Each structure stands twice: as structure tokens, then as C-alpha cells.
Amino acid sequence: MKFLDLAKVYIRSGGGGGGCVSFRREKFIEFGGPDGGDGGRGGSVWAEAVEGLNTLIDFRYQQHFFATNGRPGMGRQMTGADGQDIVLKVPVGTEILEEDEDTVIADLTEAGQRVLLAKGGNGGFGNLHFKSSTNRAPARANPGQEGVERTIWLRLKLIADAGLLGLPNAGKSTFLAATSNARPKIADYPFTTLVPNLGVVGVDGKEFVMADIPGLIAGASEGRGLGDRFLGHVERCAVLLHLVDGTSSTITKDYRTIIGELEAYGGHLADKPRITALNKIDALDAKTLAGRRRSLEKAAGGPVFLISGAAGMGLTEVLRALWAEIARSRALPEEIAPWQP
The missing domain is CATH 2.70.210.12 (GTP1/OBG domain)
Structure with a gap:
């Protein structure tokens, strides 16, 4: 279909x-x-x-x-x-x-x-x-x-609890396939994903829906690549997972490119809770990994998860962090005590 x-x-x-x-x-x-x-x-x-x-x-x-x-x-x-x-x-x-x-x-x-x-x-x-x-x-x-x-x-606009963001070939489809029952197309060339994919993810007995959208590139808000036409599918998400390719030599630039496109898109998308993860760590040695993690943490202004979708490393910790944000968004407001004279 x-x-x-x-x-x-x-x-x-x-x-x-x-x-x-x-x-x-x-x-x-x-x-x-x-x-x-x-x-x-x-x-x-x-x-x-x-x-x-x-x-x-x-x-x-x-x-x-x-x-x-x-x-x-x-x-x-x-x-x-x-x-x-x-x-x-x-x-x-x-x-x-x-x-x-x-x-x-x-x-x-x-x-x-x-x-x-x-x-x-x-x-x-x-x-x-x-x-x-x-x-x-x-x-x-x-x-x-x-x-x-x-x-x-x-x-x-697809109904999903969490959305995957990142440049082409950041490993979004691999991550979705490793953590859910979805089977998106995976290949070693950019723009493998041409349409959004949904998958049901489970962690600690809890389930939520994750959306993988086609990769963004610099200038997507102006129509470059596939443009930002698919960003609307993550507008309803409670939390965004930003995957950064750990094998890239321009990690900080890659991170800021996606953030810039979110801000250009508008709709408060850049203000949503966001979790940053450095992907493909199985292809890095310890010294390179430590340096790139420090650079990404400085750019993101917060902690960065280390994961590998292909090797299955660090996935549970990221899913638990995503679920914590989703559960926080689903929490009902505190009941107001009835008025008493």
C-alpha cells in the first residue's frame, strides 16, 4: 500500500x-x-x-x-x-x-x-x-x-508517542527495526526511508508507538531533499529522539543542522522534550568515542546516550528515557480538592 x-x-x-x-x-x-x-x-x-x-x-x-x-x-x-x-x-x-x-x-x-x-x-x-x-x-x-x-x-499526521529525527543514514531505521516489530527498508545510502514508518516499542512491560520519518538535510525547510513535509508526523509526539551518526567527523554541525530545521519549521516542534543519542558506537574506538561524546554533550547542553542499533548496545536505557517522558506527558493533572467552608 x-x-x-x-x-x-x-x-x-x-x-x-x-x-x-x-x-x-x-x-x-x-x-x-x-x-x-x-x-x-x-x-x-x-x-x-x-x-x-x-x-x-x-x-x-x-x-x-x-x-x-x-x-x-x-x-x-x-x-x-x-x-x-x-x-x-x-x-x-x-x-x-x-x-x-x-x-x-x-x-x-x-x-x-x-x-x-x-x-x-x-x-x-x-x-x-x-x-x-x-x-x-x-x-x-x-x-x-x-x-x-x-x-x-x-x-x-500520524499518531505516535515518540519520533525519530536525524540526518540521512543516521541509523533511524536500524534503531526502529532493532527495538520494534517494524521492518523498514535499511541500506547504506542516503534517503533509504522515503515515507514515515511506525513501530510498537516495548520496554519493561510498557509499550508505545515510535515514528521514523525520512532524514532531514540542511535547507530542508526551504524544500531541499525531501524537505520538511514529513515533520508534521512528529508534531503529536510527546518526545523526540535525535540520533547523531557517531562515525561522522562533523558531529556538532550535524546536530545543529537538525535543530535549525526544527526551529525553521515552527509549530513549537523545537520546544518538545528531546533526547540525544550518539549512534553507531560499535564502529568507534574508546578514545574517539569519548571525544565525540564530549563534543556532542557540549553542543546539546545535556547528557548524550551511547547506542548502536546494529549491535543492540544501549537500547534499553534510551527506551526507558523515552518512556519516562511519555509517561510524564500522559500523567493526569492533580485533582483539585473540593471547596470547603
């Missing part, structure tokens, strides 16, 4: 059916009076978050969604049938935006959440509705209301 996280769709709700002008005509009934029914309501367009989906690929092959119109009213006080609603089933974590791609209509973060995107038009009143003591035989009816037509964008 191909991954798609942005889709443009066109929706239109159904128009209401028109009211009916009719009079009762039966044998032996001299003054039957008006009996025109109301028109039916037009169908509405809804969006619903469902489980089991992790891509918007279905909306690449169908972009137009039109609800049906309500049926017109008929004689003998018969109301027209309502139009059928349309439900757009989207993955959990989907944002619905206006055509300007900036105004957020809804953010569906839980399965079962629904939002009304376009309300169907009301049906028109038949002439029976206008009958009164002074107007015994009204000969007018209302037309149904027109439907709503609009263009919207669907943007998927």
Missing part, C-alpha cells in the same frame, strides 16, 4: 426537494383542501476517523464526493425522501483544512470522531404548510434549499 499524507477533495451536499402544490380531489368530497407534502432533506457530507487506516491513498483515485438530493414532496400529504449522506472515512490523526491549506476545520485524533463538512439543504414546504383560517386554499410552495459545495484538504 502506498503512503499518502495529503489529499485535495471536492465535496457537495445534496439540495432539498421542492414542496408540492396539490389539492385533494375525491368523489363526494367537495372541499378537499390542500394536501401537498414537503420536500425531503438533502444528504450531508461527513468525515469520520476509523481504525485500520494509515494513509490517504484512497483519495488519490476519487476526489469528488457528492451527496444525493432530497426528493420533492407529492400530493396526499406525502413528504419526499431524504437524500443519502456520504461519510469520508479517514485515518486517525487526519486534519481537515479549508482550501487555503491554513484554516483548520477539524482535527480527528480519536477513532469514531465525526465532523459535518457540508450540511444538506432543507426541503421546501408544500402548500399544506401554508393552510390557515384565512387562507383555505394556498397555491404556493417553497423550493428546497441548495446544497453546499466546497473544496477541502485532508492532511494526515
